[in-house]
Amino acid sequence: TRVRMGALRLIHSITPFFYERFMPEGMTVEVIPFESPTEGKNAVVTRSVDFGAFGIAAGILGSAAREPVVVIGSCCDKGMAVVARKDGPINTLTDLRGRRVGIWPGSTQEVFIRERLRMEGMTIRDIQSIRVSFSEMHAALARGDIDAYVGAEPGPGISVTSGIGKIVEFPYSTAMGTLNMIFAAHHETTQRNPQLCAAMMRVHRRASEYATLNRAAAIEMAVQRLGMNRAALEVSIENVELNWRMTPAMIERSRTYAQHMQELQQIRQQPDFNVFFNTRFSDDEARAAA
């Protein structure tokens, strides 16, 4: 069988690109890179792909809107940063007031920045948020279309190595910690085809562990498959923590995350967590790996 896997064009979404080496006998994988987390999620709920890796935010947005998306694993933590122009006056989060800031709606980063702004006594309305996709953030900053952005790796890496940008902060100081991407499937896949989910969970774990241990290989893969800049990746990869398991901490942070989203009026109701989280495959795999 041929499995279709959705990934993002980001370095912390590199794990799926290693699946090929770990696929069991008789199974092949096709990895399709998407531009934004919501597209990755939409690909899953419309069955354009069988599995997908994308930010937790897109998953919660979908589930809260009664879309059949189910989290069956984790994919990575960290991988985000607030970046500003190096020659500009922005040094701390509070300097963002009134500035044009590139933010991608529906991204995990969006909730982090909103929460961080709240912690600094500001709201999203105190800045000018500009909708720019992750891969365009660096270019937009370089051109001067925006003054800062809340990006995903390797964007910050590129900005830093090219000398155009500087890191304002890594927004991990909220209650949501370093939470970022999940490994997800369509609800029906988890019900009708648990063997496939289990098999892919295993592939995901092995690929994740391999990439964590072989940073050079991860960088090489990003260069080859996603056309990314090697020098930037050397910086970016320090800000990436690949993983696979739905730990209790991860679930706790996710619930906190969903609460924040509701407070920020991004969702109108909490997802049905009994459906949204399916830890069975992750737990089974953890047991098997132990």
Add this chain to the structure above:
Amino acid sequence: MPVRGRALGLALAAPLIFLAFWHLSTAGRSFSLIPPPLEVGRQLWDLAFGGVWDDLYSATLPEHALASVGRVYGGFLLAAALALPLGMLIGRVALVRSLLDPTLQLLRPIPVTAWLPLAMIVFGIGPRSAFFLVFLGAFYPILVNTIFGVRSVDGRLFEAAAMLGVSPSAVFWKVVLPAALPSIFTGLRLGLGFAWVVIVVGEMTGVQTGLGAIIMEARQLSRTEIVISGMVVIGLLGFLSDALVQALGRRLLRWSPQHG
């Protein structure tokens, strides 16, 4: 009256069946990709007037609609301001025609959407790109129809004007322009229609307000009811703006059997 009632009934049948089907296949389900029609209705109300959800989007519709209308008409008017004189020059002056027409014809088959990436590189991410795309989308229909209109003036009318004592310098205003007007209007109408097609794409990236912008943003937030609301509003505005141009055309072109 009974005939009219029947026609109305038949006209409503299809939308009603569609709405019923939409409702039944989405409402009350545990999973659904599309929100039920009533929810879209509520969302549309909230977008327009607020008072339902009171979130980021409540009562923002006027602002977004205004932004899009501004860009559409801005780009459209700029396109008209450039395409009309250029089309008339190309149509009437052989030298200008030989000089510019081949180049313009060469560039024409490149679809306006394919200019999007280049526009963003040249004009930056933001409203200026959207504006440029709308301009470009409206430009060619206006240009092509203006050239056509100016070139296909009946030769007899030039003779008639000459024998009635119109000086060669007045021929353009007295004959060419009025004779080309129906064709020019067709171009304006097509151009405006195209402007609405393009604005959605143009507002997809880097623009904060505008109907295209909220549609894209809502999609990223999986707020499908806002996506559909936005479509409805764009459809409505497109319809109204076409009706406006047509009404204007009917007034100005009362004399034309095709328009009057």
Add this chain to the structure above:
Amino acid sequence: MPVRGRALGLALAAPLIFLAFWHLSTAGRSFSLIPPPLEVGRQLWDLAFGGVWDDLYSATLPEHALASVGRVYGGFLLAAALALPLGMLIGRVALVRSLLDPTLQLLRPIPVTAWLPLAMIVFGIGPRSAFFLVFLGAFYPILVNTIFGVRSVDGRLFEAAAMLGVSPSAVFWKVVLPAALPSIFTGLRLGLGFAWVVIVVGEMTGVQTGLGAIIMEARQLSRTEIVISGMVVIGLLGFLSDALVQALGRRLLRWSPQHG
């Protein structure tokens, strides 16, 4: 011959001046948003035949072009397959007209680009959405022109056919269809043109191959020379496919003073 030579010279003047300007304002600069024309030419060569850069994109042009052409013609043919019979039914059968025409007119002002987000939700991200959008983009021009063609058949021709002994059941094939053909062809041509406008947008997301896809991808990688190469190729393909339909039209509509 000298006249022709002069026309050619004038026709080439504008592009040459433009190329020169482009070259001078981009080549050898330390900063430039747009690559110089020679680099675009080299990139185009590499895309088509490889041997210059030998990177991810080398010699992939045929594959991408084929994918786009396939979607454009696939969506277009599907649109034609649906819009032609539907248009004929709406044009000829009063009941179908009363039933469907209002709904179709209601949906028409929604620009095809505004369907993009909804298409991605319903059809999933990827080629199927692109296909649907192309279909939708081509559908309305074909439908509208078919209805118009079928409805505006000269009443005299029905009388002529009846008095020559054509049975009512044969009137459709013997009179309506041939009489509506010029209008139908106009619709097909417009529809195909629109299909090329839409394919670029349709391939922007979640599609791996296709000219729209590499343009978008290249933009994100700041490979502007690939963006421009892609535009050139799309323009060329759009031009060729229009020329094809026009040639077909000229053959089939030799009898029509507007086409023959």
Add this chain to the structure above:
Amino acid sequence: MADGMITSAALNILDITGVTKRFSFNGEPIVALEGANLTVRKGEFVCLIGPSGCGKSTLLRMIAGFETPSEGRLSMWGAPVSVPGPDRGMVFQDYGLFPWLSVARNVGFGPAARGRPRAEVEATTKRFVDMVGLTRFADAYPHQLSGGMKQRVAIARVLANEAEVVLMDEPFGALDAMTRENLQRELLEIWERTRLTVLFVTHAIEEAILLADRIVVMSPGPGRIVADERVSLPRPRDPTDPEFNALRRRFSALLGSHH
């Protein structure tokens, strides 16, 4: 059917008895034709003249089967006329040619539509294209022809379809004087050779006298038949001939007295 009817029908190719036609125009009823009686023998060349709006076209269109009478009876060879049929061919003022068919295919349209064998269709087509002098233009399309040539095609099309009665509604009204004269001469030649029955509408007195065996004069408001006279001048007729001009004065008077 009564015996008497069959006998009278057997003599006349067309029998029009007490035919009235009412239209409604903006809700108001208009009497286009009132109580028309007319019989036509096989082979006759009958011209209908009368001022605009007197119901000439209406009468012709009812015979063709395009309209049904409000009152009265129309029959051909004794059988009531209801729908259009190939036995009654119509030549329209605006030609009514199929623009997508060549001259030859327009002429062969009727036989082909009625499923005649291919070889027969071709032979018939050739014969009538030649008869109207369009052999060189057999493959041309209507838009490439002049008005007179188009009208020739329309006539050939009706003849090729073996129409017994040819209905012509101001067929030469849109043509210039010279073309018109040529076509008048040719029409008479064809008629003399084929002995068709022709009903020819015109409002030019000269044309009627030039062509007709019988002239039926109509007057408007509501449309009625007010005279029906035989023209016995020998053919070819000369419009500068004193007798011709006497008739011209006579029909002018007939038309004038009912204005």
Add this chain to the structure above:
Amino acid sequence: MADGMITSAALNILDITGVTKRFSFNGEPIVALEGANLTVRKGEFVCLIGPSGCGKSTLLRMIAGFETPSEGRLSMWGAPVSVPGPDRGMVFQDYGLFPWLSVARNVGFGPAARGRPRAEVEATTKRFVDMVGLTRFADAYPHQLSGGMKQRVAIARVLANEAEVVLMDEPFGALDAMTRENLQRELLEIWERTRLTVLFVTHAIEEAILLADRIVVMSPGPGRIVADERVSLPRPRDPTDPEFNALRRRFSALLGSHH
């Protein structure tokens, strides 16, 4: 200028001397008109008749200034004709009305274009719209008019522009017989009242005899003037009159002998 020329010019409104016109058609030269000589006095009504292609339109278009002669001289009141001007008004067969102007504005177009005061333009317009009987249609657009009404507008437009010479190229050729007869009568009435100079092209002999003071007969291949005769029948002329028909036969013979 020579003294003699001024004298002869003073007598004739139009002087055409040895005018030849050559066109090139697909590279081949065509002689449309050869060595034409013609003088027209003020107030004359001259008809040009001749078969198709004999150069009638070409001659008229040269007088109007739309074409320049290849050889020879054309002058009006002794001054050479070179460009179109309001002194020579043309009435085209296809009307040539401005479709975007109402009947009144079409009629007033010339005076307005030549910068006459508004009140004068309006008075002139009203006068000529009334003269051609279109008072009720003053605000209608050309596409709302019948062919005959359009031709009335075209005539009024030329009259309102104070043309001294009215050039008419088969103006009634596209009209039906009845409309044509009405317009012929009206044209004569207007001419008698205004004493314009009229050059009228037709290829209908009857029309020429009905209207003209003088008939100029032309023959083709290459186009030449072959006869120039005065018609002295009193007006109104009756086409059924024996003398009229004698002229008809005479001009038929003149035309026929050069075929």
